[in-house]
Amino acid sequence: MFPSPDLTAATWRKSSYSEGDGGECIEVAPGYPHHVPVRDSKDPHGPALLFSPAAWQAFVTAVNTGDFDA
16 A cells, blocks of 8 residues: 655646536546545545545546446
């Protein structure tokens, strides 16, 4: 297991699918080889979740293939 990264200087990236007002979106901070930091764009000073790159890729793939569509 890798130690949690220091995210104080993280550059957060919002999804291109984000609404114009920035609501209902998550942000990710690229550049961390052992973690994918994710946070709620509405709470930029709140906590960030850390996912393994494999878990994050599985989530992105599931979203792209419609696994979460209602």
